Amino acid sequence: MLAVEDVHLRFDGVTAIDGVSFEVGPAELFAVIGPNGAGKTSVFNVISGVYRPQRGRVRFLGEDIAGRRPHRIAAMGLARTFQNVELFHNLTVLDNLMLGRHCHFRYGALAALAWLGRARREELAARARAEDIVDFLELEAWRRHPVRLLPYGIQKRVELGRALAMEPRLLLLDEPVAGMNLEETEDMARFVLDVRDELGVPMVLVDHDMGLVMDLADRVLALDFGRPVACGTPERVQGDPEVIRAYLGGEEDRS
Numbered sequence: 001m002l003a004v005e006d007v008h009l010r011f012d013g014v015t016a017i018d019g020v021s022f023e024v025g026p027a028e029l030f031a032v033i034g035p036n037g038a039g040k041t042s043v044f045n046v047i048s049g050v051y052r053p054q055r056g057r058v059r060f061l062g063e064d065i066a067g068r069r070p071h072r073i074a075a076m077g078l079a080r081t082f083q084n085v086e087l088f089h090n091l092t093v094l095d096n097l098m099l100g101r102h103c104h105f106r107y108g109a110l111a112a113l114a115w116l117g118r119a120r121r122e123e124l125a126a127r128a129r130a131e132d133i134v135d136f137l138e139l140e141a142w143r144r145h146p147v148r149l150l151p152y153g154i155q156k157r158v159e160l161g162r163a164l165a166m167e168p169r170l171l172l173l174d175e176p177v178a179g180m181n182l183e184e185t186e187d188m189a190r191f192v193l194d195v196r197d198e199l200g201v202p203m204v205l206v207d208h209d210m211g212l213v214m215d216l217a218d219r220v221l222a223l224d225f226g227r228p229v230a231c232g233t234p235e236r237v238q239g240d241p242e243v244i245r246a247y248l249g250g251e252e253d254r255s
């Protein structure tokens with residue numbers, strides 16, 4: 001599904017990614033971990049087209065996408081969630097989920113205004129899809145509520161739903177449980193596993209919460225200062241001396 005090959009990214013003087021390679025297979029939950037500033041978000045931004053790497057390739061569904069515009073990569077079926085909730089806060093849960101599908105709409109402005117033919121069919125299909133996601137993510141109680149009135153954990157769940165509404169071929173999750181309490185974290189972990197097991201959508205998850213990643217991921221890549229430190233099963237990466245050093249020993253070096 002995805003192959004990141006020897007990617008390097010620098011910002012004037014700062015090396016954000018320094019030779020990172022990994023592959024993600026169908027229905028795989030792949031995690032990228034590392035301390036603050038390790039380069040995790042930069043990896044996401046390269047995959048989703050926000051940054052063009054100075055070196056290396058990113059292949060998605062067999063095509064080299066490094067440097068392509070984000071909306072073109074999204075249209076190929078790459079969806080993402082963000083560290084901070086990125087939703088239309090005054091719109092309802094259902095409307096946010098329907099907007100997640102806009103990349104599938106094919107009708108023009110006139111058809112939309114007249115509410116005719118294709119526009120009507122696509123709108124109805126989007127509504128049906130949004131309702132499926134409401135069921136899947138157990139959002140029934142909030143479906144007509146404006147997003148701004150919802151608890152934070154539910155907003156993050158709606159954001160996951162918006163990404164799913166795109167019917168993605170690959171999903172990038174940027175710190176999906178950041179700022180959540182224990183109950184919200186457990187709920188989100190359950191839904192992430194359901195996305196993999198029931199929908200079969202492969203995912204790349206970025207987080208610095210080792211516990212969460214170790215419980216969820218099929219494979220893990222650990223970064224430190226932009227460099228790959230270890231890659232493999234959660235057990236292997238968790239026990240790797242370089243990873244332990246990066247997490248336990250690096251704080252003073254970093255400041």
Ligand SMILES: Nc1ncnc2c1ncn2[C@@H]1O[C@H](COP(=O)(O)OP(=O)(O)OP(=O)(O)O)[C@@H](O)[C@H]1O
Nearest residue numbers: 011014015016034035036037038039040041042043
């Ligand atoms: N737009 C940018 N301009 C300059 N430097 C940047 C930019 N984006 C990231 N960096 C630098 O690149 C390095 C990697 O940052 P990145 O945000 O990818 O790390 P991270 O692992 O996601 O960190 P965190 O866990 O804190 O989100 C850091 O040193 C950061 O300051």
